[in-house]
Amino acid sequence: MFAMDLKSKLRRVPEFKGVVFWDITPLLKDRVAFKDCVKKLADHFRKMDIDVVVSIEARGFIVGAPVAHELGVGFVPIRKKGKLPPRVASLDYRKEYEADTIEIREDAIEHGDRILLIDDLLATGGTAKANAHLVERLGGKVIAMGFLVELGYLHGREYLDGKYDIYSLINCKSTESHDMMDGTCSGPGISCMKASQKGRG
Ligand code: AMP
16 A cells, blocks of 8 residues: 555644645544544554553644554643643744643653654644743653644754754645655654655555
8 A cells, every 4th residue: 555645634734823834634633634644653663662642622632642552652631821731831832823831730750751742734833842841840850842844944853952852743844735755753862754655555
């Protein structure tokens, strides 16, 4: 079976929230594409001894929870301000099109837990960095980050200082649809294989 062309399942919306918006809902609706994504992400991180997957609401949950399930590890949600019962740790942050405050249960992470951060999309990297800081503040060790989509033209990977292993399934090199590539990975201590090379049968 040929590897699925995940790029064809991503919808480019020229103007939404003031940016070129990449809509993942057609990909989620496609049962083969969705399953393929979850499996590819889980396979990539399977040997990293992950204790917990952490994701931010809401689109992060859609991807992060099934990846945690596939890896056989627990899942911890990061939520917008006021959604979690006390006690919580919180952090203000900025992403591509808005600023917000995020929170996590103070007792959700054990000191030394090996954390995998999963989100739907890496844009400027503001969200990913905020998530990592929140987890690290509670004593967790962020081992790696995984995304369905990376907006390469916003250089989120560089903003994250090369500090984390980062793996994405689709990389948008510009705001144009024809500039979508298969995903990339980079970071300290990772042996990289392109998403397009994985799972080809
Ligand atoms: P950032 O903090 O800039 O990396 O933004 C990442 C978060 O914002 C992700 O959780 C995405 O869901 C959302 N996001 C940011 N920019 C876009 C975009 N152009 N299209 C779709 N989602 C986006």
